[in-house]
Structures are given as structure tokens and as C-alpha cells.
Amino acid sequence: MITEIVLATRNRHKGEELAALLGDLGIRIRTLDDFPGAPEVEEDGLTCEANAVKKATEISRVTGLTAVADDTGLEVDALDGRPGVHAARYAGEDATYEDNCRKLIRELSGVPRERRTARFITIAAIVVPGEPAQVASGSLTGYITEVPAGSRGFGYDPVFYVPELGATLAEISAEQKNRVSHRAKAFLQAKELLRVRQSESIVGA
Numbered sequence: 001m002i003t004e005i006v007l008a009t010r011n012r013h014k015g016e017e018l019a020a021l022l023g024d025l026g027i028r029i030r031t032l033d034d035f036p037g038a039p040e041v042e043e044d045g046l047t048c049e050a051n052a053v054k055k056a057t058e059i060s061r062v063t064g065l066t067a068v069a070d071d072t073g074l075e076v077d078a079l080d081g082r083p084g085v086h087a088a089r090y091a092g093e094d095a096t097y098e099d100n101c102r103k104l105i106r107e108l109s110g111v112p113r114e115r116r117t118a119r120f121i122t123i124a125a126i127v128v129p130g131e132p133a134q135v136a137s138g139s140l141t142g143y144i145t146e147v148p149a150g151s152r153g154f155g156y157d158p159v160f161y162v163p164e165l166g167a168t169l170a171e172i173s174a175e176q177k178n179r180v181s182h183r184a185k186a187f188l189q190a191k192e193l194l195r196v197r198q199s200e201s202i203v204g205a
Contacts, residue, residue: 005022005067005194007032008041008055011154017174017178018070025191027194038059038063039058041055051123052124055067055069061129068127069124070186071085072182073086073121074118074120077115087100090103097154101159104156105148120142120182121138121139122182122183126190136193137189139182140181144161145158149161150167157169157177158170
């Protein structure tokens with residue numbers, strides 16, 4: 001029976017978002033802030049899945065708890081799929097969200113709207129101690145704007161426009177985002193995997 005999980009992140013914004021998505025499982029949700037000695041896992045995988053599985057596996061090993069990790073890539077068609085898996089470090093190792101957005105807008109300078117198509121892809125990995133990883137995924141398509149819009153969210157949210165919403169991800173509420181985003185889709189799948197695991201544990205008890 002899983003009574004608590006650890007989210008393999010120290011990113012406050014992401015931790016709050018994921019806790020909201022998983023909050024109704026009846027499981028205590030912790031983050032790496034609760035484990036100051038936990039290592040920073042190097043995200044050196046060639047894919048988002050490799051990074052997510054590596055993080056979840058290492059954090060589960062260190063904490064002895066079921067770990068949930070994710071990695072998100074941003075694929076921009078006009079940039080041949082860049083920044084891809086390197087989205088978080090697009091403007092450099094110590095880049096801020098604003099640095100990454102500015103670089104993306106700069107590289108798309110002069111590209112017309114119809115060619116600014118892009119997609120977010122999130123992979124979530126769950127690792128129960130001593131077991132292989134389970135993986136869930138989610139994606140969201142949209143356009144990269146010419147200027148940032150909105151003050152909510154984080155990362156590339158201010159420059160990622162979703163036609164169905166008529167807004168960037170930074171212009172909608174957290175509740176809306178948690179219904180439609182790539183991360184929400186991946187973690188709703190992950191939540192179902194955890195729910196099934198809980199049900200099996202109860203039946204087998």
C-alpha cells in the first residue's frame with residue numbers, strides 16, 4: 001500500500017501544480033524540499049522519458065519511497081524540433097524562464113504565425129522501490145507568440161498560445177491549466193496508475 005510519494009522536484013511552481021493534480025489520491029505528497037540530502041539528478045538523457053525515469057529511479061532509491069518524476073520538452077517546428085529535451089536549459093545552464101522565452105522569440109524573429117507551430121510533451125515516470133518504472137505521457141499543441149502574454153504559470157507559458165483557449169498558458173487560471181495542459185494529461189494518467197496500484201493493494205491485503 002502506497003501511503004506517501006515524493007515528487008522529484010525542487011521547483012516550487014511545478015510542485016504546487018503536481019500536488020494539485022494528485023491531491024485527491026489520499027496519499028501524502030512530498031517534494032525534494034523534504035529531503036535536503038537528496039542529490040541533484042543530472043538530466044543527461046536523450047529523451048524526456050530517459051530523464052524522467054532516471055530521476056524517479058534515483059530519488060526512489062535515495063528516499064525509499066515511491067517517486068514520481070517528469071520531464072517536459074518543447075518542440076518547435078520552425079526550429080527543427082528545438083529546444084526539445086533541452087527546453088529548461090535552452091538559454092544556458094543557469095537560464096531563467098525569461099531568458100529561455102527571449103531566446104525562443106529571438107530565434108523565431110520574422111517567422112510568420114502559421115509556421116510558429118509547436119508542441120509540449122511531458123513524460124511522467126513512477127517508480128515503486130524495487131520495481132521497474134511505469135510511464136505516462138501528455139502533449140499539447142499550439143503556437144509560439146511574438147511577445148509574452150500573461151503573468152500566470154511558469155516556463156514557456158507566456159509564449160505558448162493555445163488556439164482552442166484563445167490565450168497563452170500564462171493567461172488562464174491554474175484550474176484551467178490543470179484540465180488541458182501537457183503536464184496535466186501526463187499526470188492524470190500517472191494518477192490512474194497510482195490509483196490502480198492502490199486498488200490492487202487493497203484487494204490483495
